Amino acid sequence: MFGKVALVTGASRGIGAAIADALARAGAHVVLTARDQDALSRQVQVLKSDGLQATAVPADVRDEASVKALLAEIRERCGRLDAAVNNAAGGGRPPAPLGEWTVEDFDGAIAVNLRGVFLCLKYEIELMLETGTGAAIVNMSSTAGEQGVAGLTGYTASKFGVGGLTRVAALDYAAQGIRVNAIAPGPILTDRLAAAGQAAQDGVAATVPLGRIGVPGDVAAAALWLCSDQSSFVTGTVLTVDGGRLAGTPAFKVSG
């Protein structure tokens, strides 16, 4: 990734911060974005103190003007964009049956997780096409984008949509050398699972065939591969990083 410019959304913490770190250690100049400018600046300082190239540009991915301004700033500062990881997500509410989701709850999840990915793709691809040297995009889906999850109406619908956006964008821009893939992580230890406590984490780990919850670095390694030339024949795919959870269900226990 030496000499390349990479954008990571939702890079102020969790999986996005780990992806920014992995791309920067691989030699890229990484532009980190999220809404909270202070958190972003702290993350950039961590990278810079290790001698890595990183820049913070705050943006709200739900807002078209904000995403346009983000990409305009990258054009101005860096003149190109070689890789992008559309990882930002949010707008959730506690799990509840579909009928208890309000329209506002639903629209909130769709706005950040789906419209946000659409807006980022639209303006990232515009800048990538300007240099015309090929590029790679990774959209962050979830195992909830491959399999329904009870209680998570808005999140599940938005992540299934991310898979659709990924496949269409991959087809639309393959001829121009822009590869578009997605990652579907299973349970990963970031703030939400950390806050749930050890007992809850143990319960989740017990549902994972590999016997543990993932760490942000597990997803970052996959994102780095999909952004790099190592995956140059891979586009339009959703790569599951879930410890085997989506592979199937455990065998029935039958006696005799």
Ligand SMILES: NC(=O)c1ccc[n+]([C@@H]2O[C@H](COP(=O)([O-])OP(=O)(O)OC[C@H]3O[C@@H](n4cnc5c(N)ncnc54)[C@H](OP(=O)(O)O)[C@@H]3O)[C@@H](O)[C@H]2O)c1
């Ligand atoms: N952790 C898991 O178990 C898991 C499992 C499957 C999939 N995923 C997916 O992996 C990704 C990262 O998850 P995570 O657990 O690391 O999330 P997280 O800790 O909640 O971090 C979310 C990041 O997105 C940013 N963000 C939220 N709303 C935004 C907006 N409107 N505009 C710009 N940035 C915004 C946040 O910063 P600000 O609040 O400052 O904007 C933060 O940097 C998400 O797409 C998530 O759906 C996670």
